[in-house]
Amino acid sequence: MTHQDRFNKVFTFQKVDRIPCYFFGSWNETKQRWKNEGFDSELIMGDAGPQVPGMDPDWESGMWNNHNLVITWCIGDMEPKVLEEDDARRVIRNSIGEEIVERMDGTSISHTRLHALEPTRKSWENFKRFLDPIDPRRRPTGWEEKARIFNQRDAVRAFMGGSLYGWLRGWMGVENISYLMYDDLTSVSLPKIFIFSLKIF
Secondary structure, X not given: OOHHHHHHHHOOOOOOOOOOOOOOOOOHHHHHHHHHOOOOOOOOOOOOOOOOOOOOOOOOOOOOOHHHOOOOOOOOOOOOEEEEEOOOEEXXXXXXXXXXXXXXXXXXXXXXXXXXXXXXXXXXXXXXXXXXXXXXXXXXXXXXXXXXXXXXOOOOOOOOOOOOOHHHHHHHOHHHHHHHHHHHHHOOOHHHHHHHHHHHO
């Protein structure tokens, strides 16, 4: 049974030869700590997963950049620039104008200190250019051949389909998007809110 067959059958409630063995992945620093604390089997270093030999091919590998077949996230037009740097951190301004703080001592989630999208109409009108669906840069050169090769792999093929909240949170920040949702909600009349609630529940 192929990895794709096994995955599809599990999620359509059919019989399989065995349950797939996947893991979300971990940073190399985590794996090194496992070793330091006594893990005495082989660990696969490098990308996030798989963790140990015998696990199924990582379903997440390549997912976050859509396997270089299409660019679905913002495409900026500004030259990235390092604004500050020391032994502990580096601050960069990226191609859409965000200011990102990155740690220098290992793997970590970055911190955004200035967001590209503010909760104003003017900011949105300026930001929309980064989301142009017909921007020719969205399809990298040779994507058709990459897709053909990709479809021949015996692995679960996953794609990043965007997010109903995460991307907006990333563009605006938690505080701004929270206020924006509240302000939109309070501008709706009570009967409309009641009808909306009925549709959800």
